[in-house]
Amino acid sequence: MAEPSLVASQEEPEERALEAALRPKFLDEFVGQGRVRRQLSLVLEASRMRGRTADHVLLSGPPGLGKTTLAMIIAGEMNAPLRISSGPAIQHAGDLAAILSSLSEGEVLFLDEIHRMSRPAEEMLYMAMEDFRVDIVVGKGAGATAIPLDLPPFTLVGATTRAGLLPGPLRDRFGFTGHLEFYTVEELELVLRRSAGLLDLKVTSAGFTEVAGRSRGTPRIANRLLRRVRDWALVHGIEQIDARAAGAALDMYEVDARGLDRLDRGVLSALVTKFGGGPVGLSTLAIAVGEEPETVETVAEPYLVREGLMGRTPRGRIATPLAYEHLGLPVPASAPFAESATLFGPGSDEADGSLD
Structure with missing residues (x-):
């Protein structure tokens, strides 16, 4: 099993309480995502002026960018009160019906990972979103009866x-769709300044700047x-954290200047030193670093591809010149990336590259 990573996008259970304390409560406090923030502010202001509930909102983007925080801000x-659930927790239409029937007027229902909801529940959600009504089926077979149930707005x-996994009919029923982008270093500095104050x-x-540069956006x-870094400074008796102290703390936690951790560097190093820069299949690469293929594909690979350190091709994974540079190794004259005109990003069908 992989060790918990400081740069993993998912939260560990013990981190959630601390993270919740740092969440902004209103749009004015929310840093970054300027385009989405302005559009969402207009939607909410118009709803308040009309005296009606806000349109349904779909937020998409990588983990850790603020989707849950924005849902809390909308409420x-x-x-309005906020009800929180998730797609994996709703596997039957009855599960969704129980949640919807207990909502109060104006309440905000937040469904995380909504693309993982079951198909029967999705179909029930269509009618609930559009007409604020659901049909509760009582009985089975020929004697089954559908009882309409009106819902409060x-x-x-x-x-x-993964917005691409949402069916079209569900996407179309959202009145506002916002895609969250990765943050710049300057935006992350503003986030860190607010958190440091709290x-x-x-x-x-x-x-x-040192911490923001290692935070993967x-x-x-x-x-x-x-x-x-706060913990490291406390133990070492440092009252003011400068770039040197922050760098030393994060070096101790094996997060390098580019935000790569032990797993990321292990994948790059294996790709370059053991397989000559590739191409190599996912399973073989995972075995070389002693991890499960899913861990390499979902934890390390997306950031390495986004940073231009790795490429995904139909033949497998390959290292780029930046990978050699980051590892302090000379770029070979006959490198695999020279033969591949096209590099595919994570998630593309052509870039499966898992065959060994």
Whole structure:
């Protein structure tokens, strides 16, 4: 089993309480995602002026960028209660019916990973979103009876990391769709400044830049790294965290200047030193680093591809010149990337590259 990673996008259970304390409560406090924030602010303001519940909202994007936080902000801005559930928890239409029938008027229902909801529940959700009504089926077979149940107006906020898996009819029923992008270093510095104020930390501008540069463009990771730097500074008796202290702390946690951790560097190193830069299949690469293929594909690979350190081709994974440069190795003259004109990003069908 892989060790918990400081730069993993998912939250560990013990991190959730700390993360919740750092979440902004209103749109004015939310840092970054300027385009989505402006559009969402207009949608909510118009709803308040009409005196009606807000349109259903779909938020998509990689983990850790603020989808759950925005759902909480929507409820706060509309002065409405928030109900939280997730797609994997709704495997039967009855599960969804129980949630919907207990909603109060104006309530915000947040469904995380909505693309993982079962098909029968999806079909029930269509009618609930559009007509605020569901049909409850009582009995089985020829004696089954559908009883219509009216629902109070509510706002559904759906979050997904894989918008392409949502069926068209479900996507079309959302009144507003926002795609969250990775943060710039400057935006992450603003996130860290706010968090440092809440944590009562003294950090220099260079210290914020150091932590932000290693955070993979993700606020959740930035806040997690800041807390680990805080711990390191406390143990070493450092009152003000500068770039040197932040770098030393994160080096100890094996998060390098580019945000790569032990697994990321292990994958790159194996690809370059054991397989001559590739191409190599996913299963073979995973065995070489002692991890499960799913761990390599979902944890390490997306960031390596996004940073241009790895490419995915129909023949397998390959290292790019940047990978050699990052590992401090000379770029070979006959490199696999020279033969591949096209590199495919994660998730593309052509880039499966898992054959050994």
